[in-house]
Amino acid sequence: MELFYPSLLGFFIVIVSLVMHLLFFSSKQKAAGKLPPGRTGLPVIGESLEFLSTGWKGHPEKFIFDRIAKYSSNVFKTNLLGSPAVVFCGSAGNKFLFSNENKLVQAWWPSSVDKVFPSSTQTSSKEEAIILRKMLPNFLKAEALHRYIGIMDGIAQRHFAADWDNKEQVVVFPLTKRYTFWLACRLFVSVEDPNHVAKFADPFGVLAAGLLSVPIDLPGTPFYRAIKASNFIRTELISIIKQRKLDLAEGKASPTQDILSHMLLTSDENGKFMQEYDVADKILGLLIGGHDTASSACASIVKYLAQLPDVYQRVYQEQVEIAKSKAPGELLNWEDIQKMKYSWCVACEVMRLAPPLQGAFREALTDFMYNGFSIPKGWKIYWSANSTHKNPEFFPDPQKFDPSRFEGSGPAPYTFVPFGGGPRMCPGKEYARLEILVFMYHLVRRFKWEMVFPDEKIVVDPMPNPEKGLPIRLFPHKA
Known part of the structure; x- marks a missing residue:
């Protein structure tokens, strides 16, 4: 009985507390009005x-x-x-x-998100995002991106030569992630050596998959793996940041060459500069936003063009006409991008059916x-x-x-609304348009293709990606 009495009393207290909580919640709900x-x-x-x-x-x-x-x-x-x-x-x-x-x-x-980006907990991920948007230099605007089209074209050429040409079969999704990540590394932090880029490309995929998962920090969970990946990437970024500081001090790097230089040389209203750890976190966030959604869109485009030969043919004709207007070795420019009207309609319809966001x-x-x-x-x-x-x-x-x-x-x-809308419209919308169209330009002029698994499912986790990575058989165009 001595053991039973306290347990009965505890049970009674729990029941009374629960009833009081429900009564309080009910009265609060009535005061607040009708919930949906x-x-x-x-x-x-x-x-x-x-x-x-x-x-x-x-x-x-x-x-x-x-x-x-x-x-x-x-x-x-x-x-x-x-x-x-x-x-x-x-x-x-x-x-x-x-x-x-x-x-x-x-x-x-x-x-x-705050747990994966721990330095942001000093303020909050919301405040950090506001700061970052203010800091984004104008190179993400359409008019400023004109001068980066040639760089995108050059990297796309290197990407297709290394990973697609002379292959009978490829798995698309890892390759589109490699392409967009290479571009983001080059344009955000001026890293373009393929070996350097590859060193932390895979951890980015792990990080993205766990970023919006249920936050259970136990070995084997997506969230646990995301935290480990973010720590690894942050360490790599800090080494890049330290080297950039030295290069800026010695005049070996330009203050305007990329967003990393901009962040290192820009102070807040109190004249304070960001710590290396915070710069790494912001670059980490930008690299995720700058490549993950676009790589999903590019993979989905490959899937739909394989399934829709008439659509493929119209995209191919449009891109071949643009290529014919170019001198040998001449890189793509803004005028070429503006001619890719049908290709962009196709990309938009793909993003309607499989929105990256x-x-x-x-x-x-x-x-x-x-x-x-x-x-x-x-x-x-x-x-x-x-x-x-x-x-x-x-x-x-x-x-x-x-x-x-x-x-x-x-x-x-x-x-x-694949890029959101209003004041929080994705600032990289135009950047994404360019990298997608440059990808389509090189892809369709090189190959026709067919899906190895014609009914391969697109799963969302948290962005659309092909269940088996989208393996395809390549059929190069005859020169």
């Missing part, structure tokens, strides 16, 4: 596994559309990655969020109302590209591949 329909799923993990598993199965839109149908609502509540969340769907939801950036909502990343999180800065529902301060908000990209209301027959959707004025505003 939905369910929060299991304790702590919520509906995270369902959210992630639909992507692993190749149908990321299923999580969204199942709930839109179930609740008859374009806004619903859930719990994702450890936080209560509301999902906004459709062009109206996109417009509302993009238009109220830093007013009602602000960017938010799961706790896993599936969506993004925001956090409510204050209580506000949307569509008659109360959104509490501090709740997380998720917008989904697929809620418009694969919605017949905005794209009739949404599963059909139709590049003409992007001719003329193109889709309605806030419906095609």
Whole structure:
């Protein structure tokens, strides 16, 4: 009885505490107003596994559309990655969020991001992102990128010569990652030696896969592997930073040659310069953003062009005409890129069907109302590209591949959002356009190809990637 009594008392206290908590939450909910329909799923993990598993199965839109149908609502509540969340769907939801950036909502990343980038915990990943956007030099703007097209072309030539030419079969996805990572290394930190680039290219894939995973820091989990990879890459970057400081001091490096020099030579409003560790973290974030989404898009383009010979033929004709206008050895320029109109329509249709950025999180800065529902301060908000990209209301027959959707004025505003929108529109949008088009130029002029696995599935984890890496058989064009 002496053992039973305390356990009974403890049980009673737990029950009373639970009831008080539920009463408090209920009264708070009534005071706040009516929450959107939905369910929060299991304790702590919520509906995270369902959210992630639909992507692993190749149908990321299923999580969204199942709930839109179930609740008859374009806004619903859930719990994702450890936080209560509301999902906004459709062009109206996109417009509302993009238009109220830093007013009602602000960017938010799961706790896993701050743990993978530990120096950011002194401020927060949100504040770090604001600082980084202010620091980004103008070379990410379209007019400033003109002078980098030749560099992209040169690296693309080296990439195809080393990894594609004289091969009967290649696995595409690792190669597109190698191409975009090489470009990012060259243009952001002036590293272009293939051996140096290769040294930390693979860890970047591990890092990207674990960045938005469930933050369980145990051996074998994607999150654990992401932390180890980030530490390895950061060490490599710090050695590059130390060498660059010496080169700048001795006049061997230019203050304007890349974003690394810019960061090292730019002080804040108090005249303080960033620590090497913080510079490494910011470069790390830029390299992830600068190559991972584009490599996914390039791989998806290869897949769709293999499946759609008529589309391939039109892209091929367009690129051959551009090549004919070039003198032997002459590199691509801005005028050439502007002629790739059909190729870019194809790339856009690929990104509509397989958006590299599936969506993004925001956090409510204050209580506000949307569509008659109360959104509490501090709740997380998720917008989904697929809620418009694969919605017949905005794209009739949404599963059909139709590049003409992007001719003329193109889709309605806030419906095609592979790069986000509003103040947080991806600053590298034009950079991505150039690297994708340069890739297409070299690919189609060299080869036709066929998929080794014609029905290979595209899985989302957290970006679209071919389940088997997309092996293809190459058929070089006769000279």
